[in-house]
Amino acid sequence: MTMLPKEAPPKRLGLVIDLDTCVGCHACAVACKEWNTGGAMGPLSDIDPYGAKARGSWLNRIHGFEVGSGHEGRSVYFPKSCLHCANAECVTVCPTGASYKREEDGIVLVDEDLCIGCGLCAWACPYGARELDEGSGVMKKCTLCVDRIDNTHLSEDERLPACVSVCPVSARHFGDLADPESKVSRLVAERGGFDLMPETGYAPTNKYLPPRPKRDSIGEGAPATLEPVSPEGGFLGWLDRRLGGA
């Protein structure tokens, strides 16, 4: 049923992504693709994978942005996947009931047997988190790896989304954002975690942690400026004059 749950789910499972530590290695995207192209949710099709126009579905994509300029300028790697919004209109626009939001933990999923591949839910998502699989003709999206986190045959520490367990710099955190005491909620509170495009009113569950402020000095005891490279006298001065320096 594509109505949203009547009451807010008791749990809000989601990701917290640290834009300060992400190094843009794409390991999370690759691990996601690897896990989700197999199992119950697979395949995650590639079309013409070795040809000139290779393309395919991915549930997680890593953008790189250049932000600000001058002293405040920086490059930021920006992983983007489904944000499992509280007001997930991708769910309510679905005409068949294929898209739904799990009542127990708020995860947004697609029942692929009901999906007609009309693409309307992808239009309704402001973030571009849903991709139609050209191979199977149904909509694909991040499931938070429900087939890992729900799988009691895995050991407790393995019940994580594939992207989270693979991240080499621990820039991705998974947990219950409805519980203010959870590790992810504390991270969001401490680091000033924020929503993407809050103006759309979708109330995403996933949060992003901002890059930390830049340091103004390079630390205790370091010289304020570099030493001049063309001293007046001595060997270096002679060399500099020989080489035609100013």
Add this chain to the structure above:
Amino acid sequence: MHPTFSIIFFTSTSGAGYGLLALAGAFGAGGLLPPERGFGAALLGLALALVSLGLIASTFHLRHPERAWRSLSQWRSSWLSREAVAALLTYLPALAFAAGWVGFEAIWGWLGILGALLALATLICTGMIYASLKPIRAWHTPWVPASYLGFALMTGALWLIALLSAFGVQANGALALALASSALAWALKAGHWRHLERAPNPSSPETATGLGRFGSVRPLDPPHTGENYLTHEMGFQIARKHAAKLRRLALLFGLLLPAGLILILFFAEGWWTVPIAFAAAFSGMLGVVIERWLFFAEAKHTTALYYGERRA
């Protein structure tokens, strides 16, 4: 947004069909149309053919058309589902109305009115599918269902005068209706175009990434080297000058040409009014198809903000 041919064909063809059905039901019930069996057959036959052709075309963009029946289930939340339900419900009174008119030469007015109301409801649902999408600012406005309704009535009225002329009926009232509905449709479209220029635009790459506090956000490394579903579907771009040219073409075929031909019909008599009236209808349809192509091509999705678009 990527203009998909099957959706453009569906909305313009079914739109004309529902418009014609609504006019046939309302004016038939009011006793303003020729009651002959032949005219009823042509009128309702054409309306239902246009509706059905469009609905069949609409399934072509589905990757699993064999599951299309499932789209009747979620009418409580989904405008697309409501459209499907309304579209099928419309057949019931429309077919019964046609059976009465063609089979018994009896115009059952209340069935005509019911069919007209359901046809209008279907058109509003179609417009609301687009108007309900918040990520597409160009569509998230009441101007969208209003102009869908306007164009359906306009093209319906153009087909009505074409059929009337084919049956040798000189009906100045219908000609005036076609002129008025054309003016109304394009006035609503002008309102929509004005809205596109002026509506506030709160989303930007800065809000999309939440990084605006550090300054402007520019794309550096794209996440993929080739095209993907998102860039194909939502990254469609059209140059402003091309859009302006196409708007002029849409107005030429959709308004000026049919209006000019209708003015001739006010004073003309004889067999040659038939090709003129049909030319007006085809021209109007062409204008609406160009307008519908632009409706998609000019609309931007917030996803494009992640790919270098400054405003969506």
